[in-house]
Every structure is written in C-alpha cells, then in structure tokens.
C-alpha cells in the first residue's frame with residue numbers, strides 16, 4: 001500500500017520510507033529519530049530547477065535544515081544556498097560548498113560574520129538595513145573587496161500565514177520598507193559606494209503560504225519599484241530574488257500549490273510586470289526551504305506513558321516533543337501521525353500526543369485518531385523535514401535526536417545522536433566548587 005510519495009506499508013503492516021522499514025530504523029538507531037527521504041529531497045530540488053529554467057536560480061534555505069550531507073546534496077543538484085549566520089556559512093564551507101554560490105542573509109550580521117563572508121567570497125550579501133550597509137562597505141573597503149549585494153526590501157504584502165512567520169508587511173524587523181521611501185534611499189546609498197556592487201533586490205513575504213496571489217503581488221510590487229528606480233537613476237535590476245515561503249501539506253486540510261505552479265506564477269508575474277514597465281527581464285532567484293525538505297522528513301518516536309482521564313482526554317506521551325519539534329508550541333502548527341508498527345489496524349481512539357518536556361504546552365498533536373496505543377509502539381509524525389532539527393533544543397537536557405538519510409532501502413546516518421556527555425561538554429566548574 002502506498003500512502004504518500006515515498007511512504008508505503010509493507011507486508012507485516014509496518015510503515016516504510018525510502019523502502020526502509022521504520023520499525024527497524026527505530027530499533028537500530030533509537031528514537032526520537034529524524035528520517036529523511038533522499039529521493040523526495042532531490043526530486044523537489046529538480047522540480048524547482050526544471051520549472052525555473054536556465055538562467056534562474058534556486059537557493060535552498062538552509063534554515064529549514066542544514067547539515068554537511070544536505071549541503072553536499074544541494075551542490076550535487078546544482079542549487080545555490082541561502083545561509084543566515086556564521087554557523088550556516090561554516091557548515092556550507094566545511095561541506096565544500098562553493099562560496100560564490102552562497103546568498104548570505106541575516107538582519108543583524110555581526111562584524112565577524114561580515115568579515116567571514118567577505119574573506120570567503122560569498123556570492124551575494126543580502127543587505128537588510130543601513131547599519132549593515134555601512135559596516136559592509138567599510139569592511140569591503142578595508143579588505144579591498146567589492147561584494148555583490150542585493151537589498152532586502154519589505155514590499156508591504158500581508159501574507160496569510162501565522163504572524164510569527166510573516167515577514168513582508170511594513171511592520172517587520174526585516175528589510176528596507178518600500179512604502180516609506182527608505183528602500184529608495186538604500187538603493188541610492190548602495191549605488192554611490194565604490195566598494196559595493198548592487199546587483200538586485202530581494203523580498204521574502206513569509207513562510208507556509210498556501211496561495212499564489214501574495215507571491216504574484218510581491219513580484220509586481222518589486223518590479224514596479226525597480227522600474228521607478230531605473231527612471232530616477234538609470235540603474236537596471238539584474239537579479240530579483242523573491243525569497244521562499246511556499247507552503248506544504250501538514251494535514252489533509254492543507255492544499256498547497258505545486259512547486260511547478262508556484263514557479264510559473266511568479267515567472268509570469270515578473271514577465272508581465274517587466275513588459276508593462278519596459279524593464280529588461282531580471283534573473284529570478286527563489287529561496288525555498290520548507291517546500292524542498294519538509295515533505296521529505298518524518299520523525300519516529302516511541303510511545304511511553306499513557307494517561308487516560310475518563311470523559312476528558314487520553315494523553316499518549318512519546319520520548320521527544322517540543323525539544324525536537326517546537327513548531328506546535330510556537331505556532332500551533334498541526335501534524336498528522338500514525339502508529340508505524342500497526343499500519344493495518346483501523347483507528348480506534350482519539351488521543352493527544354504529548355511530549356516529555358516539563359511544559360503543559362508540550363503537546364505535539366492535540367487530537368488524533370489512532371489504533372489504541374500501547375507503550376512501545378512507534379509513532380511516526382509526517383512532514384517534519386523542515387524547521388524541526390534546525391529549531392531543536394536541549395531543554396530539560398534532552399539530547400538532540402539522530403538523523404538518517406534513506407534511499408532505495410539504504411540507510412546512512414547523517415547526524416549522530418547527542419550523548420549525555422555532549423550535554424555537559426561545554427560546562428565548566430570553577431575549582432572552588434569541587435572542594
């Protein structure tokens with residue numbers, strides 16, 4: 001039985017991903033365990049590249065999930081990479097990712113990060129504010145470099161998504177606002193610098209967006225702005241980076257546009273707007289994170305304590321929770337799950353899946369129908385590839401889970417499970433406290 005792109009149920013009623021039995025994975029690698037389907041990840045990269053066509057670019061947004069192995073796959077697939085910190089930059093470079101294919105983001109890059117980017121020769125600095133513009137210009141001058149930059153603008157688009165992951169509206173910590181004339185001032189400042197090369201403009205309106213209109217609207221607003229700048233200064237936008245944000249299906253109710261439809265929609269919107277404005281067509285860049293890696297991942301947990309409160313609710317606790325997936329606690333994000341070892345049994349009870357952190361809000365799934373869970377069952381939560389491992393934490397001193405990559409029946413460990421020793425490895429005890 002096939003239940004999704006890469007998920008199947010095998011003859012013994014176990015969930016398989018990438019032709020690997022998840023119950024065997026749980027036994028061999030322990031739980032919680034992040035499992036990533038390499039074929040799904042690669043297929044999504046290719047869908048972007050094929051629909052964008054030659055000349056345009058897809059820069060995978062590393063904040064969704066970045067490890068050395070992920071960088072290697074992105075490079076093999078011909079993607080660019082969007083990084084937002086020294087840590088992500090370091091990961092990419094350590095994986096051998098070509099620095100000239102990096103887009104360096106961040107709304108408060110430190111001096112050290114700016115120097116690191118300049119010294120490594122990142123392909124693009126995506127400059128977020130005047131403070132950064134000045135810092136970058138000064139360091140570029142001092143180091144004798146002339147970095148290529150994009151300016152991140154906030155186009156004033158209200159995307160229909162959770163307010164914590166909305167970024168395109170005027171009231172945002174990111175970018176130069178278009179509405180107030182600040183964006184034009186930023187362009188003028190960048191153009192007047194002999195140490196910076198202004199290549200283009202960037203915007204990112206938010207994440208987990210399930211409709212095409214906000215993206216098309218953003219494209220139109222950006223092109224109109226570029227056209228007005230051209231009329232005033234003669235500068236021609238060579239590159240237009242429209243960020244990421246395409247949503248994915250977390251539950252049966254989500255109905256995201258296909259990658260191909262999303263790309264076509266923005267290409268067409270840019271083309272039409274450029275034609276109207278008499279502007280040459282820029283190179284288009286997109287920065288998808290979630291829509292590449294989200295659907296490729298699942299998380300396996302082991303069921304432990306079960307608490308039935310008659311007439312109220314049954315809590316089924318698993319051996320992970322908000323420490324490995326903070327999204328439900330942060331954004332009321334919803335997920336679907338199955339008992340991976342009992343796939344042939346029909347749902348029998350409605351339960352709440354609770355995590356093991358000392359927080360009442362540590363509920364992974366508030367209500368889900370499952371076969372009556374037993375301690376030792378393996379719970380598989382779907383669509384956890386994006387913003388799970390990358391946002392995981394050590395609250396309650398829980399070690400971060402391991403991650404495996406599966407493909408055609410093969411399994412590779414790509415992130416080792418943290419150990420208890422890892423947890424104390426950065427602690428230091430002043431001599432006097434041992435006495």
Ligand SMILES: Cc1ncc(COP(=O)(O)O)c(C=O)c1O
Nearest residue numbers: 061204207244245287288289290
């Ligand atoms: C600048 C920028 N680019 C790309 C992304 C990736 O977004 P998503 O994972 O929704 O595609 C983000 C995160 O929302 C972002 O802030």
Ligand SMILES: N[C@@H](CCCC[NH3+])C(=O)O
Nearest residue numbers: 063165207208327386387
């Ligand atoms: N972390 C968010 C997405 C934010 C993207 C960063 N701009 C999420 O899990 O949905």
